Structures are given as structure tokens and as C-alpha cells.
Amino acid sequence: MQQFNQQLMDFLGASRTPYHAVAQMVERLEQAGFVGLQERDAWRFESGGRYFTTRNGSSIIAWVMPKAGRLEESGLRMVGAHTDSPCLKVKPAPELHRNGYLQLGVEVYGGALLNPWFDRDLSIAGRVSYRRTDGALEQMLLDFERPVAVIPSLAIHLDREVHTARTINAQTYLPVILGQAGEKLDFRALLKHELEAQGVSGIDQVLDYDLSLYDTQAPALLGLESEFLLSARLDNLLSCFIGLDALLGSNTDQGALLVCNDHEEVGSMSAAGAQGPMLAHVLERLLPEPEARQRMLARSMLISADNAHGVHPNFADRHDGNHGPLLNAGPVIKVNANQRYATTNETSSIFRDLAAQEEVPVQSFVVRTDMACGSTIGPITAAEIGVRALDIGVPQFAMHSIREMAGARDSWNLSRVLRRFYVQTSLGG
Template sequence: MTAPFDRAHTDDLMGFLAASPTPYHAVASAVQRLEKAGFRQVEETAAWDGGAGGRYVTRGGALVAWYVPEGASPATPFRILGAHTDSPNLRVKPLPDTGRAGWKQIAVEIYGGTLLNTWLDRDLGLAGRLSLRDGSAVLVNVDRPLLRVPQLAVHLDRSVNDGLKLDRQQHMMPLWGIGSPREGELIEFLAGETGVAPGDVIGFDLMVHSVEPPAYLGKDRELLAGPRLDNLLSVHAATAALAAAAGREPEFIPVLAAFDHEENGSTSDTGAQGPLLGSVLKRSVHTRGGGYEERARALAGSFCLSSDTGHSVHPNYPERHDPTHRPLAGEGPILKVNVNQRYATDGTGRAVFAAACERAGVPWQSFVSHNSVPCGTTIGPITAARHGIATVDVGVAILSMHSARELCGAADPYLLANAMTAFLLP
């Protein structure tokens, strides 16, 4: 039985997914929602004040936002919601214009552990950012059928249904026209889409996305199909929770940390292994008059809820899942456990999360991997180790993880957001 939910939250998530084909767009979408809740941007290069209120900083595809309640002391602990903005996909190479056999193609590199076959024979758009000669950047989103990665016809590969094998270099280049490739053509096109001069574009970060919009699925519309559920579902839920907590003067300082590059190890200036979160927490303490001692006390009393998607039991492959831990779509968020610290959850974290769900009236489920199936990981262990902050890993159970289009219970994003709000307001 699917848990009841407010469709307005899931409707807003669908809009968030559609507007966020890249980490840069996801940050912009989250910022729009935070600014409506009264948050204001502060620049990392500017002096910060320690007054009450909501603030945020952005760096590329990463966002850290926090709310300082009235009367917060330098040693007031933080309650952190962690997530990531990136998803596995195809990303454009530095010299993109290529082709052969009379077709124009775009050279791409595989980002993260994507399911390659899910990008075949789809209508694909192109989005990202263009870096300009004056040091600024503009977002670009061609959200219409522009590219396609065509599969070889069955007549030319009679054994394809016995096992499809795709060469990452040879078989994954999208086509986008007929004729001979011309150097600079893609950037000229994208410059025209954004209204900038092609000669002003001296750098870019571009990636491919499916243009099929998110949609409810099933007889009773109890499922949600869409792109980038891993992990924009968590970013959206955490943004909603932070906005909800901001006006209620919590006893902790609520924080949203949405990192980039989780899908390839988090090692970057915008990833969880980078300095961004630690810098924000340190400066927040300092602006309220604290030093090393107060920061150490604040972090010792802090807690992080790291949210990422996990695996729902697959009806066609039930043997790939643990026989006694079988989370289902529509039955609430999942608590993710791995004793080898691929997830950071321990008994204390379980208690904190269970208590938050109880306060919110949210059902929850446990997830562990089958012992013979390697376990994935998240930003949770990285955050715990890097900052010394107690951390619990949670999320939403989905099918088709790392596909160009994933599937979850339509109620689960709403339930996760409610649990997150209760976590911020113990």
C-alpha cells in the first residue's frame, strides 16, 4: 500500500528535474526556491556577517546554504542535509565537432557509471555552461530533440538480443546532422542559443540529457518516472526542508550541502572531498565570534543526514537483493547500512533518523546490499571522515539507477522531505 502524499511536492519535483539538466542548472533551481524563502547570496570573496537569517554560496555545480536562528551562539551545532547535484551522463569533449560516413557527430566522454544502453535511440538535448572571455559564464539549455545515439539494426547484428556490448569510444557518439563536420560549429550554435558572440566563448562544460519530461506512471499514478532522480530528488527534498525550517527558529543551524562530482569520487573543489562545506562552517562560527574551541564544540554536537537514492527490490531480479531487506517504492525513505563503511550509518544514526521519521509520521525502511553484490557508496562516509561529524545515510528506493530515466514511488520524495524537516527541527 503506497503511503498518502501531497502531490504538490512531487509536481514541484517534476518541474525541478525538468529545469535541471546539469548540476549548474540544479543549483540555479534550488537557489530560486531558497530566495523565495528569504535566503540571500554571499560571495566567498566578500566579508560575511554573523547575523540571523538565511544565506547561501554557490560554486559551479555545488551549493551550501544555511540558516542562523536568532540567538545562535558561536558553538551552536549544525544539522546538515547532504546530497549531490551530478548524475551519470554523456559529456562533450574539448574538440566536439566530429563525424564520419556522411554524418555530423558530437564527441562525448562517459561520465560516471551510466547504463550506456539507456542512451540509445532517445531524443537528446544539450545543456551546461559557456565560459566567456570576460570571466563570466552563461547557462545554456537546448531542451529539444537535438542529438541521438542510434543503435545498430537487428538485421546487422542478429545476436544483439543475446547480449548487447557497447564500446564506449566507438558506439556512444551522438549524431546531430548530415554532412561533413566543421570545427567550431557546435559552439557557434550554442552561442546563438544564448545570445552571445561565438568569439567570446573560450570554455564550456556541456552534457547530454533526455528531453522526455518527468511523468507519473501507473493506473493510479503512484510511480514517478524521470531523469536524474539520482540524486536531484534528494537535492529538491533538502531544499524544501531547509526552506521549511528557516522560519521556525530551530535550536540547531540547519545547513544544505549539495555537492558536485559524487558520481566519480567527489574529488574536486566542488565535491564532498573538497573544502567548500568545511570553509562555510568555519566562517559561520567565526562570524559569530567563535574560534577554534567554539568550532570544535559546534562540530562535535553536529549531525549530518546524507541523502542519496538506493535500490528498490527489482521484481525481475529479486535474487540480486538481500532476502530480508527488501525496500519497496512508495513505502517511505530508506536507511542505508553497510558495516564496511560504504555508508556512514551506525546505531546512533539509526536512532536519530527513526526519531525524525516518528515525529513526522513517516514510514521508513532498511536497506543493505546482498553480501555477494558489491555495495555502492555516498558522500556520507566522506563527510563524516573529513569533518568529524556524525553522519547517517538515507535516501529513496528507486529502480533503473544510473539510467537516463529512473523510477521511484511518487509518494517517497514527499515523505523524505518531511523526514528531513523533522531532522532539522528535533
Template sequence: MRRAIRPVTFVAVARACTERARFRARRPSASLMKTAKSLSSRSEVALCRAARAPSSPSTLHVSMRSSSPLAARSNVLARGSSTNATRSTSDASALGLIDYLNDSWTAWEATESSVKILEAAGYVRISEHAEWSDLRAGGKYYVTRNQSALVAFAVGGKYAPGNGFNVIAAHTDSPCPKLKPVTKIKKGGFMQVGVQTYGGGLWHTWFDRDLSVAGRVLVRRGEKLSHELVRVDRPIIRIPTLAIHLDREISTNGFKPNTETNFAPILATAIRGELETTTEGAAHHALLLSVLAEELGCKPDDIADFELNVCDTQPSVIGGAAREFIFSGRLDNLASSYCGVQALVAATSDAKLANQPGVHMVALFDNEEVGSNSYYGGASPMMFDSIKRAAKALSKSAPGEGGEGLVERTIRNSFLVSADMAHALHPNYMDKHEENHQPKMHKGMVVKHNANQRYATTAVTGYLFRECAKMENVPTQDFVVRNDMGCGSTIGPIVAAGVGIRTVDVGIPQLSMHSVREMCGVEDIDICLRHFTAFYDNFAKVDSTVTVD
């Protein structure tokens, strides 16, 4: 839970900053920055920067959904350099994702961001700890687990017991360093923070970045303990590389850092952080706890424990000379998560939902990057539990009887789209793709195939997914890995085997997967949204034309 920001008057702040900027060059002057510093609220500073931008008033936009000035600045960067012409649907979809990414540094924040979208569309929170007896046709619901995983579903107005669930599943986690249980390190006159690697990251890309921390903190509030989300918006840590003068072999052997000995971020110099005098034997630097306490609005002693990720503070932006790319961390797999949630909302308007015979669902799991083996991961029964409980509850309120094998019939009539990012063709490494399967940006969703079941796609499930797209003139592509290379995997095979549900593996093409800064196409976000919405809208009709078993 972040500190509330003090209300500001947008017009007054914008007018004041614009007046000063009228006589300034584009580059911020010292006097203008001094004026900005005098504004007490962080959001006021963000507004001042926005008002100073050389764009026209129609392009001025600051997201107030988050108190992050970096998120606000990224919105200005994304919009400020464009013309005043009406934005295309692709731009609008991409800008929505930009906001989502900047609001979602962690799996907890991604779940929180998804909840906000769902609640704005009329979805109601239900609890796994309570009965679901009030579920009704036409209802919209969601449930969370561990604050980092989510299942949301909407019941069609023409639902009958045994009808299928149409599911899009993605994941909320991304590779990153995470703080160790004991983070306190003092070496060479520096205060450092101990971290452990999470997932298969390209760890060399985390060096020389302006980093911070975000995550979940267990805080004492009176006699109770509460889990609260925290984010430090400013850069507070850095992992510096070794100068080439001290490691000449790097030119021939490459940069191969040891993630245990070379990967500890620097927090401060020891002499600057001499708050440590009374914390000998403590698990964490007092300076780190002080920074967290300031964000949480509590005392350092009130922090009982935490789960914190190391995060890159550079905002997500639209880039490229033609403004056709998205540069960001965590595209794998927040791009899929965002598109899944937004497509669910688009496909479950009251008018559309009234004529649907099935249940539309999105499932966002945590811990995919480390195997999905947690009670809130893809290998958990979370999605199956939700389908089973919903099917049983709806059988009591929907027309008809549940009858024998209600849950089993429901599963056999259901379908899962496992949505994870795909590898776009890299112009500098074209030999890494099989010659007949080279997915490209702006060319459609990628249907992923693997004979060894690293992906769950079959001829039938691939056909069904493509046919839904064809009905809306949405393009698709295919991917198969080279025989002489290993193949990654997704939650697709895990959920398909665990639940017994028909599954297709698909993804948005991207470059730099698992880097601290990844890259995908602007148009591909809109293509994904259109395809996912087409799946929800058309699957029942397409499925009725195919008979297997």
C-alpha cells in the same frame, strides 16, 4: 544565461487556441499546429498547447520559470490528466519536484533552481571571497562554488557559540555523456559529436533517445569573458542503435556497446551541415557552435570554450495507471537535493527559526558520481569551511564567548544526513536484495547500513534519524547489501571522515538507478520532505537524550 522570452498575454493566446480546439479532435490537426507555429514566442506555443489540452481550466498550468517549451509541456502532462479534486500533499510535493527536474538538466541548472527557491524564502547570497562578519542569529544565507555546488544555512534565534549544525547533504550531478574538448567527427557522410562518459551510467539506455546539450559556456561580451548557462531545448543529436539484421548475435550475447566506438551522437548529415567549409582544423563543428550561439544571443566566434552535457529532452512526468510514479532522468540525486532545499525552507520560517538553538544547513555537492574529488565535491572542505567561518563569525555576535575549541565543539555537536537515492525492491530481480532488507516504494526513507563503511550509518546515528521521524509519524526502512554482492557508496563516509561529523546515510527508494530514465514513487517525495523537516525541527531535542563519549 538564457535569452529572455518576449512577454505574452496568457488570456488572449489561450482563448484563441481554445476556440480553434473546440472544433478539433484531441489529436492536434495540421491547421492548428500551423497556427501555433505562427506564434513567434516559444512560450506562446507552450501556452497554445496547454489551452488545447482537454482538461478543465482549473487544471491548466504552464510554468513560466523557464523558457523551455518541454518543461511547460511536462507540467501540462503532469496535471492535465488528473481530476479537479483537491490535490493531496503528496501530489503537490511531486509536482514541485517535476518542475525542479525539468528546470535542472545539469548540475549548474540544479544549483540555479535551488538558489531561486532559497531567495524566494528570504535567503541572502554571501561570497566566499568576502568577510562573513555580518552573520546574525535569525539570518538566512547561501553560498555557491563553481556554479554547481551550494551551501545554505539559517541561524537559530537561540543560537549560542558551540551549538551544532544540522546538515542535509546531497549532490547535483548525475551520470551522463559529456562533450570532449575536441568534438568534431566526420564519418560515413555524417557529422558526429565526440563524447566521454561521466560516472557509472547505464549507457545502453542512452541509445535511440532524442538528445540535446546543456551546460556552461565561456562567452566573450565586449572585453570581458562570462560564464553563461545554455540549454538547447529541442532534440539535436541522437545515438542510433545498429539494426538487428546487421547484428544477429545481439539476441544471444546481449547489447554491449563500446562507448568509445559506438557512442558518438549524430548531429547532422555532412551535406546538410556544409557550414564547415571555412573551419578545417577547428575543434567543433560550425553547426554546433551556431546552434549554441543562437541560444546565447552571440556570434559563434564569441564562444571561447564550453562544458556541455548530453541530455535527454523527454520531460519528467507523473505516470503509472494510478499516477503513483515519477518517470524522469536525474532522480539520482536531484530528488534528494530538492527535498533538502525545500525542507530547509519549511523548517526555517521566521516563527520556527526564532526558537531553534542550532544552525540548519543544506549542502549540495558536485562530482559525487566520479568520486567527489574536486574543490566543489564532497571531498572538498566547502561544507567544513562554511561551518567554521559561520561559527567564528557568529561567536562575535551571539550571546556568550566562543572560547577554546569553538570549531571543534561545534563539529562534535553537529550531525549530517547524507541523502542519496536507495535501491527499491525490483519485482523482476527480487534475488538481488537481501531477504530481510527489501525497501519498497511508498514505505518510507531507507536507512542504509554497511559493515565495511561504504555507508556512514552507525547504531546511534540511525537511531537519531529514525526517532526524529517517529515524532511526526513518518515511516522508515532499512537496507543492507547481500554478502555476495558489491556495495555502492555515497558522500557520507567521505564527509564523515574529512570533517569528523556524525553521519547517517539515507535515501528515497527508486528503480532504474543511473538509467537515462529512472523511476520513484510519488508518495516518497512527500515522505522525504516530512522526514527532513522533522529532522530539522526535532533533532536538538532527540540528541539531548543520547550520550556517547
């Protein structure tokens, strides 16, 4: 478990954006012998072959072909997660010069908790598109790595009602300070300079970018017995890592698949999101004949892994009294009568049985009946491809904050259950 958590923290620290997360996953898959396939090429598969493909550089699907029999006879054991997290993104024309300071305008991505973004050492990372001096267009991942920005709080002396009445205006309160104004800032020129400083040559002009702010504080274990994990982007890179670790560690002979989609935090409606056609396109190429594909899906199951709300000791009244998951007390099955989660009594029973085989405890989460329930890629994927599905997750605190908190044992335990799932010969039904 200690080795697992160290690898997890290394992954979280390096995965500043969905692009960086997918790059990390590609590296691990290639090291394990998986073959990368380009969507524009013809695909050919071998029995027991291991493959992956990406879309937009921010979503990834990896899969293992069964070693014996055909997919329509064995089905697929599928795990799903998402690569994106709420954050602040740099606007297309971000330069601000006000009162002697250089600032960047930002846009809020997803349902971020905004207060924790103040007074943090922030850096910038993402993907940059540029034209080379020979006229070719290229893209490159960029990470400033060092702290370069901050959003200072307003002193309490100038905001006496900060504890009682203030709300955050995302347009006016969140522009970050980069430095003191000298010459006018040309942000694209700054990106060109930073890329060149990192060894990229032959750049004529930066054309565009998709860049996010992130907290430079590294992931850490916390607690008297190091029982807690703290990091940015636990929702939901934690599940991406767990799913990947389970796939690589299962050595399965069954048909197995991991899908990690971008854009879940903003509704999943994109070419690379769960409401888009990426997974369906891969399945169509695995089994082009529609009836065979439907037979395969009828023998398949998807486990949607996305973190759950642990019961906060200071806010226990925000939970249903019988459904308050505890950190380090096992993965959580998420249930909602209105189909905000994809769990059914059949799929939850299968998961409980898998967990029992690994001697891993299981918890349940149901939102209070007088509160709105969030959702995941589980119901979306189930509706898109017609597969039975289950929503589970590791319990955590501070979801959508700049720094989140989970139990150090829960991720390891969930990985063990998912490994068992990947090798399971029968899923019932």
C-alpha cells in the same frame, strides 16, 4: 503531496545539468529571502540570518543561523546530497565527419547504464565560457532545449548476437548524430550561434565548455493510480529538491544547513566535491575559533540523502531477503558494516524517532554479503569534518539509467521527516 510532486517534476525538468540545478536552487533560496554570499568577500552574519554560497556554479551550501544562543551551543542540523548524475559529456574536440553524417564524440561521466541512451531524443546543456568583444571573459548557462542528437541502435539483422554477446564500446558506439554533413562542423561556432539565438550579444569567441547530453522526455507520474515518478537524474536531484524543500518549509529557529556537492558520481575529489574543502571552509567562517567549531560539530548531525535500491520484482534475488526496500513504503536507512555508509545505531535511532513523530514508515537496506556496496557523500563528509552521520534515501529502480523510477509518496514523506529534523531542538548525545 500533489503540489510537492508537481514542483519536484518542474525542478527535475529544468535541472538538465548540475549548473542548472544550482541555478534553480539559488532562485528558490532568493525568493525565500536567503542572502547570497561570494566566497571572495568578507562574510558577516546576523542571528536568524539565512544565507547561501556556491562553488563552481555546480555545488551549493545554504544555512540558517540560530535565532537564539550560539552555534557551538546548538549545533547544526545538516542535510547533504549531490547535484551530479551519470551522463554523456561532449569532448573538447568533438567534431566527427563520417559517412556523410555530423557527429559529436562523447565521454562517459560516472557509472552510467549505457544501453538506455540509444534511440532517445537528446539535447545538449551545460556551461559555456567565452570572450566578449570588449575582451572580458564570461560564462553562461546554455540549453538547446530541443532534440538535436541521437544514438541510433544497430539493426538486429546486422547484430544477431545482440541479446547474447554484445558489449558496448563507449568510444565507438556512443558518438551522437547531429545531422547530415554539408560544411565541416565547428562546434564552438555552433555554440556561439546558439547563445546569440538565445539573446546573448557581444560574443567574440567561445573558449571552452562543460556540456552534457540529456533526454528531452519530461518527468511524469505513471501507474494506475499515478503512484510512480519517472524522470532523468532522480539520483540525486530528487534528494537535492527534498532537502531544499525541507529547509525552506521548516521555519526553523535552530542552526540548519543544506549542502549539495558536485562530482559524487566520480569520487567527490574536487574543490566542489564532498572530499574537497567547501563545507569545511564554510564552517570555518561560521566559527573561526577551532575549539568552538569542534564543540559545534559534536552537537551536530548530518543526514546524507542519496537514493536507495528498491527491490526489483524481476530481480529480487539481487537483494538480501530481509532488506529489500519497496517503493512507496517509506525512506530507507542504508547500513554497511564496512563503512561504505555512515549510518551508526545512534544516528539511525534518531532518524527512526523523527520518522515516528511524523508517522512515516522506515525501511532498511543492506547489500547482499556477496556483492560490492556503493557509497555516498555520507562517509566522506563525516571523515572530512568529524560529524556523526546517517545515510538514507528514497528507494528507486533503474539507478544510473537515462530514466529512473521512484515512488510518488516517498519523496514527500522524506521531506516531512527532514523538516522535523531541521526544527529538532535536541539530537541526543
